[in-house]
Amino acid sequence: MPTVKDESDARGGAQPPVTAGLLRIVDRRGDPPGRGAVNRERFIRRFKDDIKRAADEEFGKRSITDVGRGGRISIPGRGLAEPRLRHDEETGSRDFILPGNREYLPGDSISRPRGGGESGADGEEAGSGEGSDSFAFVLSREEFLSLFFDDLELPNLERTRFGEMSMERMRRGGYSREGLPSNLLPSMTVRMGIARRIALRGAIAENIEELEREIEDAEGQEQAALLEEIERLRARREALPFLEDVDRRYRARVPTAAPATRAVMLCLMDVSGSMDERKKDLAKRFFALLYLFLERKYGHVEVVFVRHTETAEEVDEERFFNDPQTGGTLVYPALELALRIIRTRFAGPDWNVYIAQASDGDCTTEDGHKSAAFVSQELLPLVRYFAYIDIPSSSGWFNRASDLWQSYDAIEGPAFARRAVHDRSDIWPVFRELFARKQAA
Amino acid sequence: MAATDSDSDSAKQRPWPKLLTKPTVPMPRPGLVRRAEPIATGTEWTLGTLEKFDRAIAAHAAKLGLDTYPIQYELITANQMLDLCSTVGMPIHYAHWSFGKQLLSQEHGYRKGMTGLAYEIVINTNPAIAYLMETNTLALQVLVMAHAGYGHNAFFKSNYLFRQFTQADAILDYLQFARSFVQECEEQHGWREVEAILDCCHALAPYGVDRYRRPARLSVKRERARLNERLRFAERHYNPNFAHLHLNDGAGSGTEAATTFDPQENLLYFIEKHAPKLHAWQRELVRIVRKVSQYFYPQRLTKVANEGAATFWHYTLLNELYDAGEVDDGFMLEWLSNHGDVVAQPAFDSRSFNGMNPYALGFSIFRDIRRICEEPTDEDRQWFPSLAGSSWQEAIQFAMSNFKDDSLIEQYLSPKVMRDMRLFMMHDGEEDREHYLVRAIHNEAGYTKVRQTLAAQYRSEAYLPTIVVARANDDAERALLLQHRVENGRMLETHSAETILGYIKQLWKFDVVLEEVDGEGRRLKIHRT
Numbered sequence: 001m002p003t004v005k006d007e008s009d010a011r012g013g014a015q016p017p018v019t020a021g022l023l024r025i026v027d028r029r030g031d032p033p034g035r036g037a038v039n040r041e042r043f044i045r046r047f048k049d050d051i052k053r054a055a056d057e058e059f060g061k062r063s064i065t066d067v068g069r070g071g072r073i074s075i076p077g078r079g080l081a082e083p084r085l086r087h088d089e090e091t092g093s094r095d096f097i098l099p100g101n102r103e104y105l106p107g108d109s110i111s112r113p114r115g116g117g118e119s120g121a122d123g124e125e126a127g128s129g130e131g132s133d134s135f136a137f138v139l140s141r142e143e144f145l146s147l148f149f150d151d152l153e154l155p156n157l158e159r160t161r162f163g164e165m166s167m168e169r170m171r172r173g174g175y176s177r178e179g180l181p182s183n184l185l186p187s188m189t190v191r192m193g194i195a196r197r198i199a200l201r202g203a204i205a206e207n208i209e210e211l212e213r214e215i216e217d218a219e220g221q222e223q224a225a226l227l228e229e230i231e232r233l234r235a236r237r238e239a240l241p242f243l244e245d246v247d248r249r250y251r252a253r254v255p256t257a258a259p260a261t262r263a264v265m266l267c268l269m270d271v272s273g274s275m276d277e278r279k280k281d282l283a284k285r286f287f288a289l290l291y292l293f294l295e296r297k298y299g300h301v302e303v304v305f306v307r308h309t310e311t312a313e314e315v316d317e318e319r320f321f322n323d324p325q326t327g328g329t330l331v332y333p334a335l336e337l338a339l340r341i342i343r344t345r346f347a348g349p350d351w352n353v354y355i356a357q358a359s360d361g362d363c364t365t366e367d368g369h370k371s372a373a374f375v376s377q378e379l380l381p382l383v384r385y386f387a388y389i390d391i392p393s394s395s396g397w398f399n400r401a402s403d404l405w406q407s408y409d410a411i412e413g414p415a416f417a418r419r420a421v422h423d424r425s426d427i428w429p430v431f432r433e434l435f436a437r438k439q440a441a
Numbered sequence: 442m443a444a445t446d447s448d449s450d451s452a453k454q455r456p457w458p459k460l461l462t463k464p465t466v467p468m469p470r471p472g473l474v475r476r477a478e479p480i481a482t483g484t485e486w487t488l489g490t491l492e493k494f495d496r497a498i499a500a501h502a503a504k505l506g507l508d509t510y511p512i513q514y515e516l517i518t519a520n521q522m523l524d525l526c527s528t529v530g531m532p533i534h535y536a537h538w539s540f541g542k543q544l545l546s547q548e549h550g551y552r553k554g555m556t557g558l559a560y561e562i563v564i565n566t567n568p569a570i571a572y573l574m575e576t577n578t579l580a581l582q583v584l585v586m587a588h589a590g591y592g593h594n595a596f597f598k599s600n601y602l603f604r605q606f607t608q609a610d611a612i613l614d615y616l617q618f619a620r621s622f623v624q625e626c627e628e629q630h631g632w633r634e635v636e637a638i639l640d641c642c643h644a645l646a647p648y649g650v651d652r653y654r655r656p657a658r659l660s661v662k663r664e665r666a667r668l669n670e671r672l673r674f675a676e677r678h679y680n681p682n683f684a685h686l687h688l689n690d691g692a693g694s695g696t697e698a699a700t701t702f703d704p705q706e707n708l709l710y711f712i713e714k715h716a717p718k719l720h721a722w723q724r725e726l727v728r729i730v731r732k733v734s735q736y737f738y739p740q741r742l743t744k745v746a747n748e749g750a751a752t753f754w755h756y757t758l759l760n761e762l763y764d765a766g767e768v769d770d771g772f773m774l775e776w777l778s779n780h781g782d783v784v785a786q787p788a789f790d791s792r793s794f795n796g797m798n799p800y801a802l803g804f805s806i807f808r809d810i811r812r813i814c815e816e817p818t819d820e821d822r823q824w825f826p827s828l829a830g831s832s833w834q835e836a837i838q839f840a841m842s843n844f845k846d847d848s849l850i851e852q853y854l855s856p857k858v859m860r861d862m863r864l865f866m867m868h869d870g871e872e873d874r875e876h877y878l879v880r881a882i883h884n885e886a887g888y889t890k891v892r893q894t895l896a897a898q899y900r901s902e903a904y905l906p907t908i909v910v911a912r913a914n915d916d917a918e919r920a921l922l923l924q925h926r927v928e929n930g931r932m933l934e935t936h937s938a939e940t941i942l943g944y945i946k947q948l949w950k951f952d953v954v955l956e957e958v959d960g961e962g963r964r965l966k967i968h969r970t
Contacts, residue, residue, distance in 0.1 A: 024568070025488055025495075025514040028521065029575055036524035036544050043541030046636070072549075082539055083644055083940040085906050085933060092930030093870035094903075097895040099797060100788020101865040101882055109876035112869070137545035138552065 044143060050075040055139070055147045071144060074136035170253040179250025188249040196247060197240050204237040263298040263352040264345075265291060266338050269320065270359035271307040272329040279391045283358035284321055285427045286389050290356050293435065298352065304341055308334035314341065329362050331371040331404060339378055353383040361390050361402020368407025376411045387434055388418035479769045484578040488516075491573070494583045494762075495590070501761040502591050506834050507754065509594040511568035514586065522562070522574050523548050529737070530562045532570070533616040535623035535729070537639055563589035565597040565740075566613055580775040583768075587758040592751030599842040600746070602739035612736055614661045619729045622668075626722050638723050641944040642709060642730035647905050649709030649731035650738040671721045704924070705910040708945070709734070717919055718950040727948065742845040745899065749803015749849075750841045752784060753811075756804070786862060799846075805858045806849065810836050813855065820856060851896035859883045859891055866894045871930065906933055908955065919951040927957050927965055938968045946970045 044051055054073045104110065139147070175188060208230055215226050267287050269275070275283075294301045305320035306312055309327035312334035338355060346353055363371070380386060390405050401420075408418055419430040480497060481490045491514070502509065517525070527544035528534035564570045571589040573582050597603050626635045642649070705711045709731040713724050740747070759776060762768045786801035787794040810828065813821045814836050817829030828836055840853060866881040881887030881894075897903060911924040923945070925933055938955060946953045955968040 024512070025491060025516060025573075027488070027516045029516055029518050031517075031521070036520070036527060038536045039527060039538065039541035039544055041541070042536055042538040042636075043545060045632075046538040080542060083937055083944075084647065085908065085941050086937045087906055087931045088934040089869075090874065091871075091932040092927070093868065094929060094931060095866055095868050095880060095894045096898055097797070097864050097866055097891060098789035099786050099862045099864055100790065100794075101863040102788070102790075104865060104879045104882065106879055106881055106887065108879040109873070110867070110879065111876055112874065135542070135546065137549045 044139075044147075047075060047079065048147070050079070051139075052147050055144060071139060072136060073139050074134045077135045080135050171256045172251060173254035173256075174252050175249045176252035177246070177248060177250070179252070183251040183253075185249050185251060189243065189247050192247040192249055193243045196244065197242075200240055201237055204233050208233050208237075261298060261352075262302075262350055263294055263300075263354065264302040264304060264342075265294055265354045265356065266304045266306060266341065267320065268306045268308070268334050268338060268355060268357040268359075270309075270329055270331070270334075270362070271320075271323075271325045272309045272362070273326045274329070274360050274362050274393070275391075279358075279360055280321060282391050282421055282424065282427065283389065285424065286358060286421065286431065287356055289427065289431050290354070290387070293431075294354060302346070306334055306337055306341070308337075312337040329359075330367050331359065331363050332367050332374060335371055335374050335379060339374075339382070342379075342382055355379065355383050355386045356389065357387070358389045358391060359402075359404055360393060361404040363404045363407070365403065365407070368404050369410070371404070372407045372410040375408070375416070376413065380411070380413050380415050383415060386416045388416075389430070390418060390420040392420060392422065478766070479772070480767050481579060482769050482771065484580070484775075486579040486582055490579065491582060491586070495586055497762060497765075497767050498583070498587050498591060498758050501758050501765070502595075502754075505757070505761075506838065507591060507595045508598055509569070509591055510566075510598050512590045512594060513568045513570050514573050514590065515570060516573050516575060518575055519551070522572065523551065525562055525572060530564060531613075531616055532564070533613055533620055535616070535620045535639075537643070538636065539643060563593040564613075565593075565603060569594040569597065578775065580768075580772045581779065583762075583772075584755055584759065584776045584779065588751050588755035591758060592754035593747060595754065596743075596747050596750045596841050599838065600739070600743060600845075601843055602742060602845055606735065606739045611660060615664070615732065618661045618664055619733070622725060622729065626726065630722065635726065637947065638726045639730065641947045642727055644941060644944045645709055645712075645948075646730055646734040648908060649707060649734040651707050651710070651735065652738075652901075668725055671725070674721075706907070707731075708908065708910060708923075711910045711913070712945075712948050715913060716949050719948065723948075739845075742901065744799040745797075745803040745806070745846040746841070746844055746849045747803070748799045749805075749807045750837075752780075752800050752804040753807035753837070756780065756808070757811075788863075801862070802850075805862065806853050806855075807837060807840065809855045809858050810840055810853055812857075824855060825853075846899035847896045850899060851892065854892045854895060856883070856888045859888060864891050864895065866891050902928070906931075911956075921945070921949050921951065921953045923953065923955040925955060925957045927959050932957055932966060933968070935968065939970070942968055942970045 051073060054075050058071060058073060175185065211226050211230050211233070215223055215230075218226055265287075269280070269283055271280075291301060291303060303317070305315050305317055307315055307320055307325070308330065309325050310330045310333070314337065315323070334357075342353055375386065388404075388408060390402055392402055405418065405420070408416075417434050419434060421427060421430055480493050495512075495514070523544060525532065526547055527540045534540065562572045569590070571585065571594070573585055577585065623635060623639075709727055712719070713727040713731065716724070716727075719727070759768070759773070763773050784798070784801045784804045786798045811833040813825050813828050814831050814833035817825075822829045840849065844852060860883045863883055865879060865883065866887065867877040868880045869877050881890040883891065901907075906925055908923050908925050910921065912922040913920075923942075933955075942953050942955055953970050956964050957966040957968075958964050
């Protein structure tokens with residue numbers, strides 16, 4: 001496939017063409033992509049509702065690790081037709097020509113094709129999309145995700161925006177008379193020098209004029225003294241220093257509030273014996289979705305995995321999901337470990353901390369109460385959002401809320417949310433519900 | 442279905458030569474004595490080799506008297522080609538969702554491998570711009586250069602429609618203006634408003650052309666000046682109490698216009714000038730769509746002639762290259778296979794039949810003109826007495842310059858081409874909706890009928906129902922009356938008529954009525970919004 005052009009040949013081609021000005025080959029391959037993207041976006045904007053519905057459906061069919069990828073979408077073709085005025089083929093009479101006659105003689109008749117899809121040479125596909133089935137196309141990853149998260153909003157984003165949970169950043173702001181040499185602004189300094197000299201020269205000139213008026217009335221020694229004074233002033237006026245300390249100007253930096261932009265997501269999961277593969281899979285889906293969502297908002301998201309049985313430990317993703325453990329369940333140590341991790345590694349106002357906890361809800365009453373208290377007193381003040389996903393056992397003959405769920409009844413606050421997930425199809429609705437953009441309260 | 446012996450005469454002389462789905466193309470004769478070494482062999486190309494080929498083609502074109510605009514080739518990627526195709530081949534265009542739809546469907550087809558890419562796009566500008574896609578092989582690049590860079594280019598430069606109706610050197614500037622204007626409107630009035638107007642205009646674009654009058658020259662400077670004047674006028678004269686008096690943009694009062702109303706065929710022009718309630722910027726949008734539609738009008742009328750000429754010229758020029766020894770046998774076989782696909786005409790009953798292929802028909806006609814000039818038979822002398830034996834270059838040049846599709850067919854479709862393509866004429870009438878009746882085939886009795894019918898088929902009235910503005914503004918209702926003259930009893934399809942009326946109403950803002958009248962002016966049917 002000819003793609004790379006050879007340097008020597010390109011030069012060879014630069015000889016003067018046979019007919020001057022007749023030939024130009026312009027290589028446009030490097031041009032930035034332009035219009036295509038604009039028109040594409042127009043299309044998506046116009047059919048957003050249809051496309052979103054299709055994207056949601058598509059999501060239901062997909063495995064969550066593929067959610068982030070773009071993909072084929074097909075939407076109903078009805079709104080897409082660009083209508084044109086047509087003749088009704090069932091009326092009137094017309095003659096037309098067809099090619100490829102194999103056997104017919106004048107006077108023969110041919111049965112008329114059904115559906116009116118036939119066309120003479122008028123090259124008009126009947127209906128051109130009118131009432132046609134569906135329109136399929138491929139969405140890019142970006143487009144897919146932006147549709148996907150379209151009406152979702154990060155919880156408490158408002159607070160961040162108005163500075164309450166924000167960090168301070170130094171920003172350029174005006175000039176100052178003091179500062180580090182590296183921040184000196186030479187042009188500004190010289191300009192201040194010019195201004196100072198103009199101002200002083202004017203003041204001195206006024207003095208001189210006044211003295212000259214006095215000379216006219218004065219006599220003898222007095223006059224000589226005045227003349228001397230005038231000379232002194234003139235000399236001073238000429239000798240005004242080019243730059244003085246007061247002229248110096250520096251770039252000033254002022255502290256301003258800026259939203260925190262770094263994010264960390266802590267995944268807490270119970271990996272005790274009662275958490276089977278199905279439950280872990282559901283948890284994983286939820287975590288993956290949250291990750292995608294945060295990544296889109298923040299660009300880069302740190303992920304920390306904490307698993308617990310009776311004890312808690314931080315592990316990598318592989319072991320988090322795939323390393324089976326046995327043992328009982330204590331939630332409290334995991335929460336404690338999470339707090340330790342936040343304090344040591346993600347402290348400070350520039351971190352947005354999100355915690356997602358997944359569990360089947362088995363725990364002792366004492367552990368549950370302790371945990372709930374810990375969450376509301378220690379963790380909630382530090383995090384942006386704490387989401388608890390309850391994955392009850394599928395053997396649903398006892399249809400009551402889990403122990404941990406009951407314990408967590410005690411927690412209150414806008415940063416805390418919990419939902420129960422029973423099935424794969426619940427994940428997306430629950431996620432949407434948790435992160436749906438709140439109407440202005 | 443067996444043929445009935447209704448006409449014993451024609452049955453006796455069943456004229457069944459071999460059915461050709463592709464026009465006859467003599468293959469290169471191997472072992473021909475070469476005058477020169479090939480310029481390049483193989484499939485690889487470089488800018489240098491392309492330039493050499495262009496020079497060689499230019500030399501042959503000059504020898505054959507081909508007159509072209511200067512050419513600028515632009516080398517682009519497949520993605521850029523997709524972009525181009527989505528905006529009707531123009532490198533600049535205003536933004537609209539329909540282009541996005543085009544792009545998405547083409548891209549989808551292309552990625553799935555269902556469709557190939559158009560590999561030749563040429564723009565009627567001065568200099569002409571021809572696009573070369575980087576994934577083409579050497580033979581294809583040279584084919585595109587000859588086809589687009591010389592064939593289409595020469596057609597654009599010589600054909601009377603293009604000379605008369607489009608200004609090759611002004612369109613890109615105008616589109617640039619259109620794009621920035623649409624963008625400004627979107628910023629000022631919101632994209633929904635702008636899109637609504639553009640949607641309406643796009644639906645009416647076929648009715649936005651002057652078919653017989655030469656349009657004024659496009660000039661961005663003048664357009665800007667005129668636009669500013671229009672906007673300034675609106676501003677200066679704006680008085681909330683009397684605003685309604687100025688909305689009509691200077692059009693004469695309705696009553697006086699009614700008495701002397703000439704039917705108007707340019708619907709968009711009429712709307713731009715006379716729609717009672719459009720704002721200045723909306724009128725400008727109507728104007729832009731109208732101007733663009735006008736630019737493409739000659740292209741719609743010359744599909745067969747244009748593609749036929751371009752195909753004829755690439756075929757001729759590449760054969761000249763071969764005869765001069767500048768390309769080798771492999772090169773010929775590669776592009777001929779491609780050429781064969783382009784000019785294939787599937788039979789009407791074949792699965793891949795999708796109407797007449799303009800490449801096939803046009804190429805056959807132009808090739809036959811040359812054949813008639815060079816090797817006329819007795820039949821040709823009888824049918825084309827002035828053509829037989831004359832200079833083929835002049836004959837081709839004349840055919841390129843002075844005809845559009847229907848007149849080209851009417852003038853030049855020869856019995857041989859009708860036989861080769863086995864054209865036959867069908868009748869679809871009210872008396873029998875179950876069957877088509879074969880009226881004429883490729884025999885002595887049928888040639889003239891077939892030729893005339895095919896020509897009529899390419900008149901725009903045949904595929905685009907005509908509507909004219911019959912009356913407007915003649916009463917307090919300000920209704921717009923449109924008329925469709927019914928020919929051969931062919932009525933308008935109701936659903937499409939109502940949809941289109943809806944669009945017109947969005948622009949006109951008052952009632953719009955479309956009546957269908959027969960030759961005597963009797964009203965047959967009426968569509969309302």
